[in-house]
Amino acid sequence: MLIILNHWLKSFSPSGANSPADRNKNKGGRGSKKHVFECYMTLEEVSHGLKRGELIQGQLRINPKKYHEAFIPSPDDTRDIFLDGIVARNRALNGDVVVVQILPRDQWKVVKSDTDCEGSSESENQRENVAQTAQKKTARTHRPDVIVEDQCSDQDELVRRVQNTTLTETGTVMMCITIFPSSFVCQVVYIVEKKHSRAVTGFLKFLPDKPFAMFSPVDHRVPRINVLLADCPEDFTTRPGDYTNTLFICRITNWAADSNFAEGQLHKTLGQAGEIEPETEGILIEYDVDFSEFSDEVLDCLPKNLPWTIPPEEMSKRRDLRKECIFTIDPATARDLDDALSCKLLPDGNFELGVHIADVSFFVGEDNALDAVASQRATSVYMVQKVIPMLPRLLCEELCSLNPLTDRLTFSVIWKITPEGKILSEWFGRTVIRSCVKLSYDHAQSMIEAPEKMFSAEELPPVDPEHPIDEIHQAVLNLHSIAKNLRAQRFSGGALRLDQLKLSFTLDRDTMMPQGCYIYQYRDSNKLVEEFMLLANIATAHHIYGKFPELALLRCHPPPKTKMVDELQELCDQLGINIDLSSAGALHKSLNTTLGDDEYTTARKEVLTHMCSRPMQMALYFCSGVRKDKQLFKHYALNVPLYTHFTSPIRRYADIIVHRLLAASLSDLGLSTQEVQKQASHCNDKKTVSKRVQELSSELFFGVFVKDCGPLDSEAMVMGVLDQSFDVLVLRYGVQKRIYCKSILGLDSFHHRKVGKKSELTLVWTAEELEKPPIEQVISIFTLVEVQLKADGAPMKYSAVLKSFEKWADFHHGFQIEL
Template sequence: MASGGDDAETSPCCALQRAAACLVLQIHKDSTFEDSLMDSPHQPKKPSLNREPKRSQNQSAPPPQKDAYARLLSQHHSSKFSLYLEQYAKDFEKEGNGPSVQAQSYGLHVQQQIREQVPRDFSDLPDVLPSPVKNKGEESSLSLYMEKLSTRGAQQECEKKQGVSDRQRRGQRRDTTTSQDGDIESGEELASLKPNSAKKHQKQQKKNKDSNRDVASKEAELFQGFPQSPKKSSMAAQEPDKSSKSKRKGPPKHPDEEKNREGNLNLGVDAQTSRPISPHGKDKKEPRASTTSSPADKSKSKDRRGSKKQVFEPYMTFEEVSHGLKRGELLQGQLRINPKKYHEAFVPSPDDSRDIFLDGIVARNRALNGDVVVVKVLPQEQWKVVRSDTDCESDTQTDHARKTAQRKTNPSGSEDQVSDQDELVTNSRNTALADTVGQLEDPSTPRSNGGILQKTAKVVYIVEKKHSRAATGFLKFLPDKPFALFSPVDHRVPRINVPLADCPQDFSSRPGDHATTLFICRIVDWAADSNFAEGRLAKTLGQAGEIEPETEGILIEHDVDFSEFSDEVLDCLPKNLPWTIPPEEMSRRRDLRNECIFTIDPATARDLDDALSCKLLPDGNFEVGVHIADVTYFVEEGNCLDAIASQRATSVYMVQKVIPMLPRLLCEELCSLNPLTDRLTFSVIWKITPEGKIQSEWFGRSVIRSCVKLSYDHAQSLIEAPEKLFSPEELPPVDPAHPIDEIHQAVLHLHGIAKHLRAQRFSGGALRLDQLKLSFTLDKETMMPQGCYVYQYRDSNKLVEEFMLLANIATAHHIHRKFPELALLRRHPPPKAKLVDDLQELCTQLGLDVDLSSAGALNKSLHTLLGNDEYSSARKEVLTHMCSRPMQMALYFCSGVLKDQQHFKHYALNVPLYTHFTSPIRRYADIIVHRLLASSLKCGPHIGLSMAQVEKQASHCNDKKTLSKRVQELSSDLFFGVFVKESGPLDSEAMVMGVLDQSFDVLVLRYGVQKRIYCKSISELASFHHRKVGKMSELTLVWLPEDPESAPVEQLITIFSLVEVQLRADDAPMKYSAALKRPEDGKS
């Protein structure tokens, strides 16, 4: 592959000579035309390049004129041609004594030499050739060109005298790999080179660099005797070259750009210098030259005719990255971008200290949220100065502490209204206004005695593009442009140039008709020299603010496959319906169809994958069974059905619908444990004492027949009325073989054992951080929200949770014992020590004696510190939210990958081994676990996955689980926004969660949502004051009196303060805000 820019050879090929000759001939023609204009009495005479034009005091400087050589050179996109022409001219020039009075004779000599090298046959040259021109034009063009070379040589001398190294000056282009048409290659393309190709590529780069040094030294020697003013040299070198702008990649200038959204994606020099500390400003020790090293370097690069200014650095090669990681010079991690302040991004620090900060979009180098990137830490003088004891910040300062909200433990918000059991933080809402206490100051904060440094870095390589590269947003029409500007709703995604051909047919003539239309756009490229990405419109969704278009946008943005299953997938399902269990399969299983087995699920659930049984034994103990749908019987490893299930990895539960992992025939029929139907299952059966002590355990494949489908409400009613005789009308249809009283007693026995199991877990050091979950009642026809409420986690939920946990823990031990290298397990790392220390300090500031030494100690603190009054649950919710910040996510992994079993531990459950076994209909990880279990019991084939394949699938399941949780949260936010718009305004009590210097965050108790209230938006306030009392941050709000004779009312805002708020719909679709209500007398 030919590299452009700096790889010109001193002996060009014949084709290059012919093309160069064409350019020179065209130069002659255009130069003659320019001379005629310059000699015309109606045109002002063109000033010399070495002089500044005279102008009046009030007259602005006219734009610099562009000579024919620069214009044609900039129009030609290959920098190889331009370098050849420069070298060609210098070779002839060196025969004389420089650009003196002999320039005209040099021009004649050059003309003669070129004519001798131009082939007689012009058939392979462009169809339109320049006509012959006079010698006068040739002389004029070459004289101007020599003058430009002189200017450049003098500028080099000035730079050297000022201490600017030649290598740094040429850094912008020297590491950029381009094809002959000027297209920049991505880091992934470099990584995909074969080893020998990569070596050749590196050798060629080295050769190019050496050649560049020779060319630069020749230029310097050539013009040593022609000094110029440094100022004038710089001006000449920075002469703008408008025609060099690419028609395809140039950032559009549009009036709406300034007010597009919270800030402007202006990645030019001004955007860099506006930062307190530029991530690319002073890194002179790098082995690679920076393409955007500093504004000064950018300025110096303008003298390179025909090339666009680089906005981003070229990515390192795969070999360079590999060596850098091995030497510890580079770090790898997942990029997280602040959703509210998109110029802030973070990657985790490998030493569990404070996250590494990436300041600005240029530092991210075209990586998007969630991508796995390699970063290079910047020199220490460019690190960020923060203070650990700050708990306030201005609305205009960096909201740095929000980084932890995006790293929060997976919220379970489980689709069956029971958590995923192992999740530390359940039902949490990943809102961006978390982390408002204990916040860190902006980099502009002066260094103080208590100041600490936070590492900053820049992205040098993208290992894996985990972001979908899809976004929902709006189109903006750009006059006189062949493309439209796509503005994503998510500010973390760049603005995108979209071809007009992708836009609606009448978009150019009637752009206003589409102003509120939501589109889906996919990024297809993002060049290193462009502020904007390039993309294609994938779909027109519909009007913003409507539930279905917004829902579809959420799914596409988060890479959720909601397409119909293909015929190839459906062909893997049984054809003869209704399906019955084959007799030979029945004979291989334990027959439990006569046992009292039932399901407990949400009333609307259709994918019933777990059932319970409990039978009193003669010795007073119980036989308790957990029975899980045997999905692997229908999903054969390696077929099309298995492939789509492994790709989707999880079902996605939204407010109004479910995107299933498996076809509905399996989810809702063949695998679902529907009542009064024979179904295949995997069972774990224990002999347990009434106190929850396990005496024996059995695993095996079985056949069950559920006798009733209970909802959580039904089960709760049975638990709360142990003496009541329930009538058939109070419960769903029941199998006549099992009386209602038998089912009632089984539920009560399970509840009693579950209470003992739960007490043992928490006394043994388990932790659970419950957060509020919002549920909706929907209109059956329109699916619009009619009401909403905070879901109550009750004893019936706890009953199911305890036995699912017990089954998962037992299965984890079994498969790890049988397959120590292949077991798919689930671990939960402990919180990062530094963040725990920060939290401990924060709790001390609040006067809370919270013990964070272990999961169990924290759980005990949460249940004993906050009192027993009516607001104790609200205070616990606020503290739970604060304690969730340091927690890490639970992760699937392959046991053979981690050699130290200490890393297998699940922090929140405080158990050494854990996995997921109980939901194979909606989680692919459970399917792998089922296959391992079947193989270990000799009732199924040996699993065909290697250790590396299990680990890869585990990582994919982690990604998909995170995305599915985020989709669930966004769906809930969407419906609540609609509910506020349709039913609002809504009044509620709220508790303050965090205090800043101009705003504060509240938890709206009635609905479980969190909102930020800005003091400046409260029109009835006379003033507000922020102060710190000890280490506590507080705001004093001074309300205007309701009548002139009354005194102003003061209201104190601190963490745990109770306030009254009103939720109101905003003008933007689906958006709402919280307004603080005036305090009543005596409650201020």
């Protein structure tokens, strides 16, 4: 069978710029120090290589569970290009924007895999030899002194990397090609932008007879770091044991090409590992989150005369809505209220429906110190026990927050809309409102669930006497009714929502330690607010793009990775799961089709939702002027051509830019395409960081909860199977953990089999004391198991253990059972 590599692939045979092999030859003469890493190309070489299509630029992603695996997107962004090993990354860290070079063609081995190609005649032994060669090559590229806890790759994962690594030309999928260079598929030749902060949390280890200590980062994707003893605590050399559990922050200052290890300086001593505040501070510093107090220069930008009142000249410029029935619906603990709703029945049976958003841009002027710090922070960061605000609290919680019974400045979108949700007219403008009540989601939910009930004043927060409780109740019911219609229209029109379990905590008021945890319930009151925020964002996107086609700050959601979607579809077909991944709407419909009629239907849907989330890409801000193809504007999940963020300016800087664009549509504007795109890119970075910090905060608190309250028992459902381990979704807590077969007590043996895309593990349990033959338990996707979560000794860490088989298995002599 002939395999033809077309032009896109041919372009990676270096011609102009030096190849890695060439550069190795020129590293120096006799006596020169051998380099561990390749020397970087020059900027000129990189520029030429990118123009000729010989090099690829992209953002590096390192697998957190298998530190030697890394990826960048392919040029057509339908799949990933693989980098195997530390050497291939060439000192780049997770998140860095890098340039990579595919190795010369004489270093490739092209192998056909009979799992992907029909008519393959290659023997099993030949493929096994290739896999064994890969292991040897990979081992040579890894640092010999790296120790990684629970990070070892499963055997079939290594073979998968070797046998299924593919490249594509735009629109062409080379499914039958395995490209296996002498040591890795491609390597980093230049770092365009060091997005990683180079600050990491970790521990110091004393090395006798060395002038430096070894710093071991908690994040195994970062190398070990040499720290000069002079930079360590004064008594570290005499009492190193005192610092065994001390958490430090270290910043990488240099990483030479001839060293396995980076060099760094200690930035700060955080405190004892396992304590929430030191661990939290470490997360914030590591992810470059600015949590410092706002400077006097920034605070000087705020109003001085407090309590502040709206100036009469500003009132005259705005539509006065203070007598309207307008209210907020937020979490009970929320203090930054940036959106409010109104819904008034009109004589003709239609409704005047308004979304009213805090006018933050009134207080955050352009090009002052307050604007500079807000644009740099770009987003508020929400952790379990605290919020790192984008703006000073005077703005977040007072002047901009739409607190009840207080005059506040807003930007409003007001529609005339039918009960069925058809928009008849639309108005944008600056307004002033006076919220009549601060409802929580629980209050609104109670009103929705009891439409006939007469609520008393004692059941609600303070209410404006000009608006009776039953008027507010009826407005909530009308909003709910319209929202249901809008939601039904969105999903029938092809929208998608992938809901994943979200863990929430109850905290002790004094210590802020976790007292309990629960799965957050997404109810009708949440859906009500979400529906009108989406409607406002879509309307605003169309408005600003219509006014400023080259300057609009929009938000797109790219379609999922093609290769991952194809693999998932193949797996689901093999499992007999009727799922359609051809579009967002088809997927949504499939996920909401019944997956059984037992009590575990919801669990199966959660596992399947997680599987479908893997191919999805991140939504991104962009400036409309930098994309010429309007197809690239589209939001995949919402299935709309234009979308933006307008509804949360207190916590997102992107929304402030959108507010300025909206204001300029009514007057003048002083922004450029380059400025908007630069800020859009920065907002993307900070959005990603904020999401990750929030996840780490939740993991931190749950680790403390398991340590203090565990062991915790729960049912779990299998989400994925490898050759020596399997991943489970712990149903009671919504967390995902990996269980390693070699760590299961009482297990006699296990063996793995893979048919097509379906992977299975058979666990063989011994029952000698019961004089029973061994019993087999088959583990595959959707298998239900019993697990126990328990602290595993390391600070903040916990593991999932398959509960002892004798305690809960149903023994049946001579039968193979699946539990």
